[in-house]
Amino acid sequence: METNITERIQSLLAQVFHVPIEEIKPDLGFGDLPQWDSMGHMDVMLSLEEHFSLQIDTETISELTSIPAIREHLEKKAANV
């Protein structure tokens, strides 16, 4: 399951940043790609909300700054459903 979620996040980020999926390493974080800046970060948040049908609150936006952090958040959300 872990790999599956990571891959889904990688695929989503590749779409958001318009880069080949090979450039989205599993531990990618904010600032590692020029596209993952403040604007890019908010695009990621909006895409996560849409793709995983969830709502991300203000406090969480500042925590989801890497693929592992996003994965952890999604797993926690899934466990709470």
Next chain:
Amino acid sequence: MSKYSLEISPVITIPAYLVGEVKSKLAYVDEHIMKAEVTSAGDKIILHLDIEANEGLYNRIVPKIQRVVQALVKGAFKSKIQILEDFIDRPVPCSIDPMPELLRRGELSQEASGIFVLGPLLTRLVAYLERRFIELADSFGAQPYRFPTLIPARFLERVKYFSAFPHSLTFVTHLRTDLDAIDHFANQAVCDEKGLNVPPESFAQVETLLSPAVCYHLYFALAGKTLLDGQLIATAVGNCFRYEASNLISLERLWNFTMREVIFVGTKDFVLDHRELGRQRMNKVFEEMGLAYRVESANDPFFIGEFRRQVAFQSAFQLKYEIRARLPFKDPPSVPETDYATLAVGSYNYHQDFFGRNLDISLPDGSPAHTGCIAFGLERMAFALLSQYGLELKSWPASIRKMLM
């Protein structure tokens, strides 16, 4: 106010927390807009125009107005305002707009929209404020810098300034280095009420702008370098320029204004700790000044394309807090404290590693440097104090009074 007005129903009702932002952006929609108002219910926009709104103008303006509303309101993110200090109810003796009296006494004279000459009283007050801010800089052992007023376009491009704040840029040019163009200018240049009557092709390509902020110069000076000590604290005062169209009013919004900044470069903790320490130290200074103010979370005035996302980002990461001073003359009687009119007179800013990454400023471990600054708008701070204490020195707190005599 203009006799020509135009009422428009926005395509989406504007929520109360966005009314101010929408109003300020409407000033940039069309050159014929002298003033824009939005009803408190957010369901009507009233534009005051300098010409009568014929069908052509209506068809040109309305879609642009709706574009601004859509961009700012649709899917907008409501930031939670975080208040760090609240001294807005500090008693102050004055509730009169100081502008008319300052102009009458010659303490202030207007050269053009957003451009003022300060007389002796305001100059002494600004000098007093400067001393207090330099004391703050000295308390950190900040190194003094002097920065130019001009800033190269290529620098601003590197930090993505053009897409974030295109509306407020002020460009600098000169005549083309061409004898015919220079001779033609010397013989033909005339200023009419609209400005200098010179064909645009007489001017050279824009390579520089007037600087919109002070701290950028330090970051550009550090570009491509490694901070050998791992940290730097600097201070500088400088002229800053932000064009605000019809929003330019009194000393509240100047095109040409002065900022004193204390700038921190280092690790994330270093920058955040010093920003916080600076806030605590200024709390005591403002108490001594008797300033009625609060410090609350805020956002930079991004233009419409990036507004929604940048504002959400700044709020989520708590990047900016503004010192908002009360302007008592703007409050109707019995207005609750929460609704007091305020003016941003300074800010505590954290830029994360944005400048470090984009300008390649490194720490000794190779990671990008983090930056932050504490910025004070000197004219605005002086204006807020004059609004709270008036022009008669006997009403002023003793500590300031003796410095103004």
